[in-house]
Amino acid sequence: MIETVNLIKDFGDFRALAGVDMTVPDGCVYGLIGPNGAGKTTLIRHLLGIYRQDDGSVKLGGEDVWENPALKARIASIPDDWYFFPQANIRDMKEFYKGIYPGFAEERYMKLREAFDLDERRPLRGFSKGMQKQAAFWLALSCMPDYLILDEPVDGLDPVMRRQVWSLMMSDVEERGTTVLVSSHNLRELEDVCDHVGIMNKGRIVLEHSLSEMQDNTVKLQVVFEEDGEGIVSSIPALHVSRLGRVYTLIMKMSAQEAVERLAPYKTLMVEALPLTLEEIFIYEMGGSDYGIKDILV
Amino acid sequence: MASKISWFNRTLYKKNLTGCWPLWVITSILACLVPLSVWAGADGISKASVITALQVVCGGNPFFLNIYGLIAVAITWRFLHQPRRTLMMHALPLSRNCIFLTGVLSSITVILIPYAVACVILIFLSIPVGVPASAMLQSAAVIFGELLICVAMGTFCAMITGSTVMMVVLYFVFNYLAVFTDSLISSYSEGFLFGIPGNNFDGLEFLSPMVYVGDSVTLESGVGNSTYLQGRLTLAVYGLLSILLILLCWLIYRRRSSESAGEAISVRILRPVFLCGVTVYSALTLGRIFYTILFGFFYGTQYYRLIPIICCMAAGGLIGFLVASMLLKKSFRVFDTKHLAGAAATVAGCIIFCVLLRADIGGQVGYVPARDEVSSVTVTVNSDTFSGNYVIRGDEDALMEQVMDLQRELIAEKDELTQPGYDSYLSSYYDYSIVWYKYKLVSGETVERNYRFVVTSEPLRGIMESLRTGAAEIRRLHLDQDEFVLEGVWLGDAYAQEQLGSVQTSELLAAIRADMEDGAMPMTDMDVFDLSMEYIYRDPDRSESSAASLYDCYRLAIPQTMERTRAYLRSIGYDSFVLSN
Known part of the structure; x- marks a missing residue:
């Protein structure tokens, strides 16, 4: 389990993490989403033991990660801004990681060569961004990690390679119980792979559920009232209300059943519950947190 | 693995x-x-x-x-x-x-x-x-x-x-x-x-x-x-x-x-140290550079004028403060109210520093040790006005009184001597005299002073000249002074010189000393002379490894009054005296 309790981090006068409470169960794929500047990358760096928190705790498997080489040996990461040694090729990096990570598996590295069609002898600096990311995946997965922490992992990869990478990760989750934490803005893709989601904003986790719970606890209703519905919708707690003709679309933070019951006192011609995508959940949650889409005329 | x-x-x-x-x-x-x-x-x-x-x-x-x-x-x-x-x-x-x-x-x-x-x-x-x-x-x-x-x-x-x-x-x-x-x-x-x-x-x-x-x-x-x-x-x-x-x-x-x-x-706690350090050293370094460039021509560079040096130091300090602030902030944007206090402190610091130094709170400028505190004194004079460069060393009361009088007179004329016009930019080289004092105190400490000046008054001139008479002048021969090593004696002027051997040197020095003790003094003009003596002075207070750094060159024109000396020189074949009388 990955767990942070009241994690606080300041950079000078700026509070980047304002008490992050996060729990990632073992063997799950956790999607960490949030607007730009929410603190996702800072949080990830704490999980990797790069930053030391000013307050609170960061634990993986019940152990503090800071200055814990034995624990860090079980963590592999693909950061948003990865680094390779100058002039190094994949083979050089492989040898380096092999000497650093006790769990590095040569056989796995050889098997993954089939998945990643890259020239091992070519300097990594000469690769495109997508190819470098593939190399990063290749090396990270070869370390046989128990925890895989990814920041924008598939950004820059072509669709085929995206599927390949997700497939490899999911097989690790299934076969080895690897715990994966993914931070990404590509919510449509995350929705396919994640079973837990944490929404982060302004240095805090504002919402954390399993994806199914999240989808169950937020509902989109399309409603047509018999009479004018303006007065009605204003009295209903909704994250978002929009109208097209007589059809009102309500996003409400409750289950579908509760929402329908809530509308029962009112005369409605039609009430229909529609499934919400993760992207919609995110947008409307952020809108509730004063980070919505602004109607600006330019 | x-x-x-x-x-x-x-x-x-x-x-x-x-x-x-x-x-x-x-x-x-x-x-x-x-x-x-x-x-x-x-x-x-x-x-x-x-x-x-x-x-x-x-x-x-x-x-x-x-x-x-x-x-x-x-x-x-x-x-x-x-x-x-x-x-x-x-x-x-x-x-x-x-x-x-x-x-x-x-x-x-x-x-x-x-x-x-x-x-x-x-x-x-x-x-x-x-x-x-x-x-x-x-x-x-x-x-x-x-x-x-x-x-x-x-x-x-x-x-x-x-x-x-x-x-x-x-x-x-x-x-x-x-x-x-x-x-x-x-x-x-x-x-x-x-x-x-x-x-x-x-x-x-x-x-x-x-x-x-x-x-x-x-x-x-x-x-x-x-x-x-x-x-x-x-x-x-x-x-x-x-x-x-x-x-x-x-x-x-x-x-x-x-x-x-x-x-x-x-390291966060070192950031203020860095800021202060850069500011202070910029004030000191750039202040001096700015002063030399902007005011050196007018005021000279030997002694600072208070207002100009304050301005130069303040400018240098502000530059250092702003540069250090930019480096720490990683931005050029440091011209804001947040840094105003630091800038003001920099200027204030420069003013206080200069004023305190000029005020000479420790009283170092006017300090002349008392006679009973001093065991010996060494005075080095570089002065073309008073005939050349020489070193006087001794512990006699008469010598002490002479050199201390000179020092007190120099201190008394301090304000005039430190005025613009008495610096190398405006005065010719030959008007300068440099007198370097080194008192060795009974307590074992040493007190050093260095005065660079143009002779401006009769009392000062008189005292300077007194260092070239009587016992002080005889000391120029450095007889019985082991710390002075005679490199050689040369007969003739600057264009044709012949070095004497050791026996001739000893005999000549004895003759000169005898004449001087009788009151017959040589003339010491740098351009015209009959003989020259060169000495190396090894300061006994310095360690063996440090090089002897003082040289004394004594050039003499022998007048007729120095009969013994003239007689000896003739005996060894020298008769082209530069002085006719």
Whole structure:
């Protein structure tokens, strides 16, 4: 389990993490989403033991990660801004990681060569961004990690390679119980792979559920009232209300059943519950947190 | 495979070495030239030539380390100064202890490789003539001791900054700061305090390790082909201090935040120190430069005018403050109210500094020791107005009274003597006199004063001239004064001189002394003279190793009143006296 309790981090006068409470169960794929500047990358760096928190705790498997080489040996990461040694090729990096990570598996590295069609002898600096990311995946997965922490992992990869990478990760989750934490803005893709989601904003986790719970606890209703519905919708707690003709679309933070019951006192011609995508959940949650889409005329 | 020892990682160590292999390979090739040049030299390989080579290596070692050693340390710790690389390194399953120790050992190894290569070749070449093992071991001690200092200081600079450029700058600042500070203190004391010489503040050099150890530790030749290591204790002390400094670096690194990569100063508590330090040294350095450029032509550079120097120091200090603020903030935008207080403090500090110095709170300017405090005095005069350069030394009451009167008169005329117009920019060289006092006190201390002036008043002129009469003038012969070594006596003027032998010299000096004791004095005109005597003055208060730095040249034109002297000179064939009477 990955767990942070009241994690606080300041950079000078700026509070980047304002008490992050996060729990990632073992063997799950956790999607960490949030607007730009929410603190996702800072949080990830704490999980990797790069930053030391000013307050609170960061634990993986019940152990503090800071200055814990034995624990860090079980963590592999693909950061948003990865680094390779100058002039190094994949083979050089492989040898380096092999000497650093006790769990590095040569056989796995050889098997993954089939998945990643890259020239091992070519300097990594000469690769495109997508190819470098593939190399990063290749090396990270070869370390046989128990925890895989990814920041924008598939950004820059072509669709085929995206599927390949997700497939490899999911097989690790299934076969080895690897715990994966993914931070990404590509919510449509995350929705396919994640079973837990944490929404982060302004240095805090504002919402954390399993994806199914999240989808169950937020509902989109399309409603047509018999009479004018303006007065009605204003009295209903909704994250978002929009109208097209007589059809009102309500996003409400409750289950579908509760929402329908809530509308029962009112005369409605039609009430229909529609499934919400993760992207919609995110947008409307952020809108509730004063980070919505602004109607600006330019 | 990953190393099982948690304080050292073989893979990282190997990576650190292979990552800079062109550096140590090229340096090793160049280092090979040292033993090969000995072998191919005119004298060939011998114990003596090997020892000479070792002495040269030891002498040049600090310079070599300041370049190659510093580069090696900078390469090892560059990951701390590149944000992405820092993130990668600190994400690895390696403890900071492991990264630190492996890094230090890597630095030392990279620096030692060229030495080792050269040493092996030297040993191999000197086998036929006998390896001077003792000299080689002593050289190894010097090299390793100075290497430790370089690694410790370089690592410390790498730890406290987040930039490789700043690391290099700080390294040289720390190594030369004391010497530079000494120079600044000297120049400001001379500029503000009439008569206070700049060399009063020697003794800070020990704070600049590579300079101090480089000067103090040498491989000296002994009897035969033996050598001895001068400055062993200094080397040992600084070696130990270097180890302690490395331990401090380890403590700093353990607490260093990864996000400080790229910062000018990565240790938060040192940032105000950096800001103040840069501000102060900018005020002092740029203040002097601005003053010389802007006001030197009008006021001269010997003595500072208060308002102009305050303005120049304030300008220099503000520049330093703003530059340091920009470096710390990593932005040019420091012209805001937040930095206003600092700027105001800088200006106020400059004003206070200058006013306090000019006020001479310690009363140093007017200080003349009492007669009973002084055991002896040495006065060195450089004055073309009063015929040449000479040194007077003694402890007689009459001499003391003469020199102290002169000093009091100079102090009394201080305001006039420090006016613009009495400086090298406006006055010709020949109007100048420089009088350097050195009182040795009964307590063992010394008091030095240095006065540079143009004679402006009759009392001053009278006193200056009195130093050239009577007992003071006879002292110019430096008879019975072992600290003066007569280099030689030459007959004739500047264009045709003949050196006298030792017997003739003794007899001539006796004749001159006898005439002077009878009151017959020579004329001492620099352009026209019958004979000249040159002396080297070795200050008994200085150590053996410091060079004698004073020379006395006594040029005499012999008048008719000096009968004995004239008679002797004629007896040895000299009759073309420049004075007819």
